[in-house]
Amino acid sequence: AAALLARRRSIPTTLLLLCAYVVYLLLGSAAFWAMEGPVERSTALRLLQQKWELLENHTCLDGEALERLAERIVQAYKNGLILKGNASLGRWDFVGSFFFSVSAVTTIGYGNLSPSTVSAQVFCIFFALFGIPLNLVLLNRIGQLMLSGVQQCACHLGNKFNWQKGAAVLTRTCALVAGLLLFLLLPPLLFTAIEGWTYEQGFYYSFITLATIGFGDYVIGMNPDRTYPAWYKNIVSLWILFGMAWLALIINLCISLLENSSDLCQCCKRNSREV
Amino acid sequence: AAALLARRRSIPTTLLLLCAYVVYLLLGSAAFWAMEGPVERSTALRLLQQKWELLENHTCLDGEALERLAERIVQAYKNGLILKGNASLGRWDFVGSFFFSVSAVTTIGYGNLSPSTVSAQVFCIFFALFGIPLNLVLLNRIGQLMLSGVQQCACHLGNKFNWQKGAAVLTRTCALVAGLLLFLLLPPLLFTAIEGWTYEQGFYYSFITLATIGFGDYVIGMNPDRTYPAWYKNIVSLWILFGMAWLALIINLCISLLENSSDLCQCCKRNSREV
Ligand SMILES: [K+]
Ligand SMILES: [K+]
Numbered sequence: 001a002a003a004l005l006a007r008r009r010s011i012p013t014t015l016l017l018l019c020a021y022v023v024y025l026l027l028g029s030a031a032f033w034a035m036e037g038p039v040e041r042s043t044a045l046r047l048l049q050q051k052w053e054l055l056e057n058h059t060c061l062d063g064e065a066l067e068r069l070a071e072r073i074v075q076a077y078k079n080g081l082i083l084k085g086n087a088s089l090g091r092w093d094f095v096g097s098f099f100f101s102v103s104a105v106t107t108i109g110y111g112n113l114s115p116s117t118v119s120a121q122v123f124c125i126f127f128a129l130f131g132i133p134l135n136l137v138l139l140n141r142i143g144q145l146m147l148s149g150v151q152q153c154a155c156h157l158g159n160k161f162n163w164q165k166g167a168a169v170l171t172r173t174c175a176l177v178a179g180l181l182l183f184l185l186l187p188p189l190l191f192t193a194i195e196g197w198t199y200e201q202g203f204y205y206s207f208i209t210l211a212t213i214g215f216g217d218y219v220i221g222m223n224p225d226r227t228y229p230a231w232y233k234n235i236v237s238l239w240i241l242f243g244m245a246w247l248a249l250i251i252n253l254c255i256s257l258l259e260n261s262s263d264l265c266q267c268c269k270r271n272s273r274e275v
Numbered sequence: 276a277a278a279l280l281a282r283r284r285s286i287p288t289t290l291l292l293l294c295a296y297v298v299y300l301l302l303g304s305a306a307f308w309a310m311e312g313p314v315e316r317s318t319a320l321r322l323l324q325q326k327w328e329l330l331e332n333h334t335c336l337d338g339e340a341l342e343r344l345a346e347r348i349v350q351a352y353k354n355g356l357i358l359k360g361n362a363s364l365g366r367w368d369f370v371g372s373f374f375f376s377v378s379a380v381t382t383i384g385y386g387n388l389s390p391s392t393v394s395a396q397v398f399c400i401f402f403a404l405f406g407i408p409l410n411l412v413l414l415n416r417i418g419q420l421m422l423s424g425v426q427q428c429a430c431h432l433g434n435k436f437n438w439q440k441g442a443a444v445l446t447r448t449c450a451l452v453a454g455l456l457l458f459l460l461l462p463p464l465l466f467t468a469i470e471g472w473t474y475e476q477g478f479y480y481s482f483i484t485l486a487t488i489g490f491g492d493y494v495i496g497m498n499p500d501r502t503y504p505a506w507y508k509n510i511v512s513l514w515i516l517f518g519m520a521w522l523a524l525i526i527n528l529c530i531s532l533l534e535n536s537s538d539l540c541q542c543c544k545r546n547s548r549e550v
Contacts, residue, residue, distance in 0.1 A: 014416045021413050025380065028402045029372035035395040036367040050347060060335040072325060073345045092311040097304035105300065109488035111386050120310040121479045127303045128486055133529050138296050140530075141289045204396045211403055213384035216491060254408050255415075 095233060099221070102237055105131035106244060108214035112222055142245035143252075150175045179250075183210065183243040194232060195220060210243045370508060374496070377512055380406035381519060383489035387497060417520035418527075425450045454525075458485065458518040469507060470495060485518045 055066065091113055092100075100113045104124060115121045150171055158167035188202025197205070197218065205218040220236055221228050330341065366388055367375075375388045379399060390396045425446055433442035463477025472480070472493065480493040495511055496503050 011420070014413075014420060017409075017413050017416060021409055024406060024409060025373060025376045028376040028380075028406065029369060031398055031402075032375055032390065032395060033367060033369050033372040035392060035398065036372070036390060039392055040367045054344065058333070058335045058340070060333045065333070069329065069344075070348045073348045092308060092315045094304060094308050097308040097311070098300060100307055101300045101303040104488060105303075107382070107487045109384070109483070109490045111490035111492060114490040114492040115307065115311060117310055117314055118475055120307060121475065123306055123310065125479065125482050127306075128482070128488060131299060131303065132486060133526055133533065134292075134296055134299060136526070137530060137533060138289075138292050141292060145286070145289060200393055200396065204400065207400050207403070208384070211407060212382045212487070213379060213403060214489070215384045215386035215389040217386060217389040251408055251411070255412060258408065258412060 099233065099237075101127070101131075102240065103214065104128050105135045106240065107132060107135075107212050108209060108240070110214045110216035110219045112216050112219045139241075139245045139248055142242065143249040146175075146246065147249060176250075179246050183239070183246050187239055187243075190235075191220065194226070194228065195223065196226070206243075209240060210247045212244065374508065374512075376402070376406075377515065378489065379403050380410045381515065382407060382410075382487050383484060383515070385489045385491035385494045387491050387494045414516075414520045414523055417517065418524040421450075421521065422524060451525075454521045458514070458521050462514055462518075465510075466495065469501070469503065470498060471501070481518075484515060485522045487519065 051066065055062070096113060102108075103110050103113075104127060107128075115124050153175075154168045154171035157171060158164035161167060184203070184206055187206050188197075188199050191197050191202035191205060192199055195202070195218075201218060205220075208215055208218075221233055326341065330337070371388060377383075378385050378388075379402060382403075390399050428450075429443045429446035432446060433439035436442065459478070459481055462481050463472075463474050466472050466477035466480060467474055470477070470493075476493060480495075483490055483493075496508055
């Protein structure tokens with residue numbers, strides 16, 4: 001009966017949550033619409049202008065031939081090939097395949113590489129099916145190790161200075177700041193140096209990657225005009241692994257705070273009713 | 276001291292897990308390399324051949340002009356514009372922005388649309404920062420409701436036929452099969468009908484979406500040659516929401532089974548030592 005009551009109570013709150021979610025999405029899409037719409041329209045105008053210029057300058061091309069050409073180039077781009085010089089950029093070498101595997105298993109899924117054959121797509125499904133839980137378990141472990149490290153540090157400090165509560169707050173704040181620096185604020189500096197992005201672009205890439213969104217508009221190691229040091233992809237892989245564990249820990253802490261606070265509220269209400 | 280012991284015991288198992296993870300990734304990347312590498316090489320050869328044919332047929336284009344043209348077309352494609360007829364396909368309308376918001380908050384991140392201006396990128400970071408936990412809490416709620424629905428069903432059936440254990444197993448199996456049908460096996464049929472994909476492609480899209488990988492190689496509602504019914508995107512959004520809740524529930528059940536089994540093993544070992 002208690003479970004039934006809890007369920008009856010939780011359906012309206014779930015509906016409320018759903019409404020809040022939809023409103024949040026609508027507000028967000030209005031903002032994106034307002035910010036990206038005008039830019040897109042002006043880009044489209046510029047593109048049309050360029051197209052007319054092209055047709056004027058290259059009289060052997062008619063409109064249809066240009067469209068067919070564009071379609072072919074886009075198709076090649078989707079397959080990860082860039083028309084450059086005599087060679088094309090091979091992306092499915094072993095290092096590229098490894099980076100693709102990491103992106104599949106972590107559910108980042110940049111999509112700059114994606115399997116094109118049916119056999120590879122089927123394999124990808126099974127690979128992700130077992131790889132995603134494995135990755136989650138590992139991230140969970142790493143997060144727990146980080147957390148227990150911080151707690152032990154707090155315990156040692158508290159014992160040393162005989163001030164448990166202050167030491168706990170201090171250590172946690174330090175850990176949060178250190179994590180922010182190590183995983184979000186310093187990596188963009190590396191990306192500005194090696195990829196030639198601005199700091200904002202590097203930060204945007206870092207956040208989109210660690211949050212496992214992975215739009216794929218910025219991906220490391222994909223600029224054919226740049227040479228990358230050998231340690232670069234390994235360091236970035238390690239950063240992804242530990243950074244995801246750290247961000248997942250933070251998000252979980254936030255969620256447990258959120259859910260505990262709603263429990264607390266219900267507790268308070270019940271107590272006040274009983275009084 | 277117990278915590279310290281647990282931690283000391285857990286560091287080697289974490290290292291073991293890390294090794295298993297790396298080996299899994301290496302095996303996967305070898306498989307992708309073997310499957311996609313040859314296809315890529317043959318596509319690259321075909322592309323080069325096409326390029327030479329193009330240069331022969333359109334004598335007003337030299338190699339450099341073609342490269343510049345290709346770069347511009349790829350840039351336009353990245354911005355979501357397709358050179359087609361006189362108009363370009365506007366993707367940042369309100370429906371498109373809403374779909375983008377959903378893809379950001381669910382961390383699917385198809386990436387066929389991504390913010391191009393700095394202001395939209397900064398907004399996107401904050402939007403995802405609060406949206407992802409909100410989405411997780413909502414998915415958690417929906418998953419719990421599904422689970423409690425199944426459990427109540429099992430309870431009712433067990434009371435009716437006086438066979439608790441069998442009813443529980445039966446209901447859970449039915450729920451699993453129904454979920455598989457509703458969320459993974461039937462939606463590809465819809466996609467074959469409306470997007471013109473093969474069943475395998477639809478299934479691949481469904482899995483990649485619900486697992487929140489979202490490579491963006493297949494995205495619904497993005498073919499400019501097709502007209503889509505009005506209810507289509509709404510139904511797909513609902514499918515994404517409930518399907519993600521369902522798949523997250525399944526993955527969590529798998530993980531808890533995995534972790535409980537390792538706990539069980541440790542328990543057994545400890546007991547045998549104590550005996
Ligand atoms: K993703
Ligand atoms: K993605």
